[in-house]
Amino acid sequence: MELLLMSNWTDVQSTPETYVFPPDKRPGKLIFPDCKDIPTIDLEKSEGLERAEVIEKIMKASQEFGFFQVINHGVSQGLMEDTMSVFQEFFGMPAEYKASFYSSGTNQSCRIYSSTLNYHKEDFHYWRDNFTQSCHPLEDHVQSWPEKPTRYREVTSTYCVEVRKFLLRILDLICEGLGLKLGYFEDELTKIQLLSVNHHIPCPDPSLTLGMPEHCDPNLISMLHQCAVPGLQLFKDGQWLGVEPVPDAFIVIAGLQLKVISNDLFTSPIHRVVTHTKDKRTTIGTFLIPSGDFQIEPAMALVDTGNPPVYGAFTYKEFFSTFTGKDCDAQSALGCFKKQLE
Incomplete structure (x- = not known):
């Protein structure tokens, strides 16, 4: 198990064959244009006279990109730096320690794996290690987390609490923008929180492989x-743009459930990760996920005779099973729940 983790590798001189993607799947070129139009939201302004303008920017970004950057978000720079440092230290820990968290299943509250959970069934591997932990409510999960560093x-723990507050603030602003009752997204729609x-x-030839597949967040x-x-x-x-x-x-990235609840007003963006020749790269993702048995459908406040529901009701468990069964293809999965409009 230890050998599977890329963070244990040293002095990699060439890309192993099992990490080389077919020509139609690999990035190919190494230089991509930057996306210059991604909106940047100053969240601090949402507490003052510019609140309506901030909400308008979030709504526009969610419709055009499904994607925006947020500054002055309330999480301190010191906490951000400490958290990034802790995870970088964790990936630098001895191989046998990291191996104790290795799992190819989804039942563990805290797990590390390489590429994807289906490593042994993959034709091609992604150039990454992933460490995922459940983190809400904290008292149910923290004892399963690493004790080192x-x-x-x-x-x-502090980081998980603060970023949850941040995302709930964003969702409250989205509620206002959509005309939904404040707190619409709390409780069952955000019951599960994963930190990933x-x-x-560093990869010897980033043109041949990928750090993460192209995907939409489910x-x-x-x-x-x-x-x-x-x-x-x-x-x-029609093109890949660097962020x-x-x-x-x-x-902030709108997931497919937000697309459904907004009745297709929002988009959920396709994104991926490419690798780098010289530098290690660590990113921390936080995901708010509905409880498996909760029924999801377009918000009733957004549906009327002139704007009928695009999707029928389903549970997140049903959707996720369909999503993975369709090889994580968002359009195919969503198509299974679309209504036949008269």
Whole structure:
């Protein structure tokens, strides 16, 4: 198990064959244009006279991109730096320690794996290690988290609480923008919170492989905390565009459930990660996920005779099973729940 983790590898001189993607799937070129139009939201302004303007920007970004960056979000720079440092330390821990968290299943509250959970069934592997932990409510999960580095539980606990508050603030602003009752997205729609960290070691030839596949997020809403090393890409208008890290910013991504609840008003973006030749890259993702048995459908306040529901009702468990059964293809999965409009 230890050998599967890329963070244990040293002095990699060439890309192993099982990480080389077919020509139609690999990035190919190494230089991509940056997306210059991704909106940046100053969340601090939402507490004052510019609240309506901030909401309008979030709504527009959610419709056009499904994607925006947030500054002045309320999570301190010190906590962001400490959390990133803790995870970088964790991936640098001895191989046998990390191996104790290795799992190819989804039942563990805390698990590390390489590429994807289906590593042994894959034809091609993604250039990453992933560490995922459940983190809400904290008291149900924290005892399963790593005890090393020594600051791990203390720092990560604080971070998980603060980023949850941040995402709920964003969802409240979306409620206002959509005309939904405040708190619409709380409780069952955000019951599960996962923290997922991707770690990419330098790759000898980034043109041949990928750090993460192209995908849409199946959950409600996601947040990415990037390091300074670029790699995230957004697919828009028929091309891949780089997302340059903004210092101390969080990236917010609308998941497929938000697309459904908004009755297709919002988009959920296709994105992926490419690798880097010289630098390690660590990113921290937080995902708010509905409870499995909760019924999801377009919000009734957004549906009328002139704007009928695009989707029928389903549970998140049903959707996720369909999503994975369709090889995580968002359009195919959503198509299974679309209504036949008369």
